[in-house]
Amino acid sequence: MRILTTTNSLTTDDLGSAAQRDRRRRILDATIALASAGGFDAVQMRAVAEQADVALGTLYRYFPSKIHLLVSALARTFEDTQTIVGRRPVPGDTPSERVIYVLRRATRGMQGDANLTEALTRAFMFADASVATEIHVVGMQLTTMLTRSIKGEAYVEGEQPSDEDVAIARVISDVWLSALVSWVTGRASAEEVADHIETAVRLVLR
Amino acid sequence: MRILTTTNSLTTDDLGSAAQRDRRRRILDATIALASAGGFDAVQMRAVAEQADVALGTLYRYFPSKIHLLVSALARTFEDTQTIVGRRPVPGDTPSERVIYVLRRATRGMQGDANLTEALTRAFMFADASVATEIHVVGMQLTTMLTRSIKGEAYVEGEQPSDEDVAIARVISDVWLSALVSWVTGRASAEEVADHIETAVRLVLR
DNA sequence: TTCGGAACTGCAACGTGTTTCTATTATGAC
DNA sequence: GTCATAATAGAAACACGTTGCAGTTCCGAA
Numbered sequence: 078m079r080i081l082t083t084t085n086s087l088t089t090d091d092l093g094s095a096a097q098r099d100r101r102r103r104i105l106d107a108t109i110a111l112a113s114a115g116g117f118d119a120v121q122m123r124a125v126a127e128q129a130d131v132a133l134g135t136l137y138r139y140f141p142s143k144i145h146l147l148v149s150a151l152a153r154t155f156e157d158t159q160t161i162v163g164r165r166p167v168p169g170d171t172p173s174e175r176v177i178y179v180l181r182r183a184t185r186g187m188q189g190d191a192n193l194t195e196a197l198t199r200a201f202m203f204a205d206a207s208v209a210t211e212i213h214v215v216g217m218q219l220t221t222m223l224t225r226s227i228k229g230e231a232y233v234e235g236e237q238p239s240d241e242d243v244a245i246a247r248v249i250s251d252v253w254l255s256a257l258v259s260w261v262t263g264r265a266s267a268e269e270v271a272d273h274i275e276t277a278v279r280l281v282l283r
Numbered sequence: 284m285r286i287l288t289t290t291n292s293l294t295t296d297d298l299g300s301a302a303q304r305d306r307r308r309r310i311l312d313a314t315i316a317l318a319s320a321g322g323f324d325a326v327q328m329r330a331v332a333e334q335a336d337v338a339l340g341t342l343y344r345y346f347p348s349k350i351h352l353l354v355s356a357l358a359r360t361f362e363d364t365q366t367i368v369g370r371r372p373v374p375g376d377t378p379s380e381r382v383i384y385v386l387r388r389a390t391r392g393m394q395g396d397a398n399l400t401e402a403l404t405r406a407f408m409f410a411d412a413s414v415a416t417e418i419h420v421v422g423m424q425l426t427t428m429l430t431r432s433i434k435g436e437a438y439v440e441g442e443q444p445s446d447e448d449v450a451i452a453r454v455i456s457d458v459w460l461s462a463l464v465s466w467v468t469g470r471a472s473a474e475e476v477a478d479h480i481e482t483a484v485r486l487v488l489r
Numbered sequence: 490t491t492c493g494g495a496a497c498t499g500c501a502a503c504g505t506g507t508t509t510c511t512a513t514t515a516t517g518a519c
Numbered sequence: 520g521t522c523a524t525a526a527t528a529g530a531a532a533c534a535c536g537t538t539g540c541a542g543t544t545c546c547g548a549a
Binding site: 195202203205206213244252254255256258261264276277 | 323401405408409410411412414415418419422450451453454457458460461462464467468469470479482483486487
Binding site for chain 4: 094096118121122123133134137141142143
């Protein structure tokens, strides 16, 4: 029950004081740096705390578990990339061309930092019920990205996509995540992942 | 480098002596019992060892990690169910009817034991590269089950399914696993899972 | 400026997956 | 039956996620 104990939440939505926002940012920065350097196992809570220059207890006050931490890092990563590339409409003449274009870019981006991808993906897949909120954020980001690609030029900001488009987007994001997992675990090469995704998109969008 | 040190591997494929096969069975039994009782967290290596009546070191000799153990348990579970139901051809007049039938059954089966499903599913999704072999076994089981359903009566035992059928089967199993994960983590109800899978199957098989 | 509570630090401790080591037991070759 | 070797038991120890706590600092309200 939080009833306006602070006054200056003037930037983003209800994240406390500037110092708190800064700590949160430092923690996520440290998380991503460690993940990028050594993957899931290298993201050790003591190391994150030290690198973010906070005490271990404070880290746990901001993120109640390692999984929460990594899924939040995934959400921020998606958010950042979407802020950058989300302005222009997606190129391509058909829905499947556009979706393939977007996923190809996203996949390349993820594969460009294998350790980070491994850490974030495995955390996402391992998350249990207590992480539902953070997971939902990521799911929405994916769905938005994909429905936006399906619609192409016809996409308008506030409008709800159709149920069918959402269903298609969810199927595609399931396949994409599974493909990422199999790449991360060394069961599939980058080309196999690209082929599999492309096949799935062509199957679903026709 | 193992060059025939034993003589009596007369039952299954190269699993050592009868005592060893029995230990392996006891370990998997204990794993499934504990998972069924309390889910992933309840499968504690010391508890598995005790219930299977082996020492902790022996448990690790048979399964090099908790994840290996749980994924192997998943493989055995699939194997058992396929031994039971895999005799008759899958009912249904079209590929999508048959696939939906099979997945509905499988989903109900999994949802009938939520704790076990949670444990096995999360282990499967969390597995890293070192578990590639066991993961591959499970992937093959799923692919076989699905291509068999797609073909229906036309399925013959030894024959390789077509590339397209395999691709379709892989897409569907991706969606099915993702749906199971979201059910396990409380993000989707049983009906939502059923609907999502059905939608995906209809999209892909048409 | 002072005060009270929330947030933070530093550190110890606990639980569970994993590793390691020695003594003991089972197993197959001869 | 004997022996060499592999497998197992039993138990300690380590690593890391997580929790708990005493003391300190920050921050808004009065």
